[in-house]
Amino acid sequence: MTRTVHIAADVAAALGPEQVARLTGPEWIDQRVQCWECDGWMETGEDVAVLLVRVTDLVDPDTGASTSFALHSHPACSPSKILVTTDPEIRARRGALATQRDEDEGDDVDAVATVLDTGRGSAYPVVMFSYRTELIADSPGPERVDLVVSGLMSFGWHLVGNLANPPGPGPAGFRLRFTHERPAPASPGVLELLDPAGQVETAVEVTPGRYWRPGVAISGQTVLLQGSRYLTDWERRGRAAVKAAVRAGSIVGGIVPVELRGPGNDVPRARR
Structure with a gap:
């Protein structure tokens, strides 16, 4: 119907x-x-x-x-x-x-934790938050950016132009925390976005892709992408929907540190 x-x-x-x-x-x-x-x-x-x-x-x-x-x-x-x-x-x-x-x-945010291919024989861990709120600017025109994106940019998140190159560092003090109980790489857990004061801004249960947590354990960080309503059909549309949102100028992001709480994360860290 x-x-x-x-x-x-x-x-x-x-x-x-x-x-x-x-x-x-x-x-x-x-x-x-x-x-x-x-x-x-x-x-x-x-x-x-x-x-x-x-x-x-x-x-x-x-x-x-x-x-x-x-x-x-x-x-x-x-x-x-x-x-x-x-x-x-x-x-x-x-x-x-x-x-x-x-x-x-359930939650007012859809979330995915996976890795994205750069197209150059490498990949990077990424967390994607898709907020279900739909805010718009009150003046029509092709250059308008939705208020979720413009509000996040005012905090220092970067407008994402493509997925082949990770965005720059996120705003100082923001970080992610992933808490899980089982050691398997794809074990589910709770993913939290913390602000500079240590307050939880977003919390959502997520089952990460099996390469996301190992990549984070090595690097200590992930790319965080944020926008509204772009992960409504991840299972069917997947990366195509994310790429479409990037082309529309409706995704912001930045690299943030990640704290992993749970077993199976004791691996050597990459030098930065």
């Missing part, structure tokens, strides 16, 4: 063609989404309407533009339209900007 995505003309004009293509493409078309109006879930075969929720008091300090959220609703709950609101109004109505998830929905 194919989903129909309803997008009103004024919503499409505000979103711009790239975001319209994204919202009707594989990143969203095959995903279970939640209704902004009733909090109910819409399965992959159910039709959806796209809402542009414009929060007038959340302003980008660089551009002065309001922040907008591309959200979904049951067509019967609300047609596709532009909603103008404020942060206090949203908090009063929903308790928070993020909609409440069912207990079985």
Whole structure:
């Protein structure tokens, strides 16, 4: 059963063609989404309407533009339209900007830990975080970058131009920690991104590719790639989806140190 995505003309004009293509493409078309109006879930075969929720008091300090959220609703709950609101109004109505998830929905980030081939007979370990939040800049145009990417770049993460060359070092103080219980290289564990203050920004359970942890054990570091909605179908689309996101300018990254907590990591470190 194919989903129909309803997008009103004024919503499409505000979103711009790239975001319209994204919202009707594989990143969203095959995903279970939640209704902004009733909090109910819409399965992959159910039709959806796209809402542009414009929060007038959340302003980008660089551009002065309001922040907008591309959200979904049951067509019967609300047609596709532009909603103008404020942060206090949203908090009063929903308790928070993020909609409440069912207990079985899981983490709000998809994660992959693997190695990427440079095409030159070498490879490097990489962690990919794909956030399920969809933030957009509130002015259409081909040069627009989604706010997840622009916000991460403001912290010092680098826009990734290709996958053959690892990006430069990540912002000072950021690091990853992987905690696992079994010594096998592909044993599952909890992957955490820590900020310079040592606070956990992101935590997700992941089963790494069998070469990722040995590579990290030797080098003590990994490339971290971050963006939104680009790992929704890793099993089927894999690296092709990541390359497409890189071409679209929607991936940032950097090299970060990794702390491995668990058995089987006692190998000689590479000299740097």
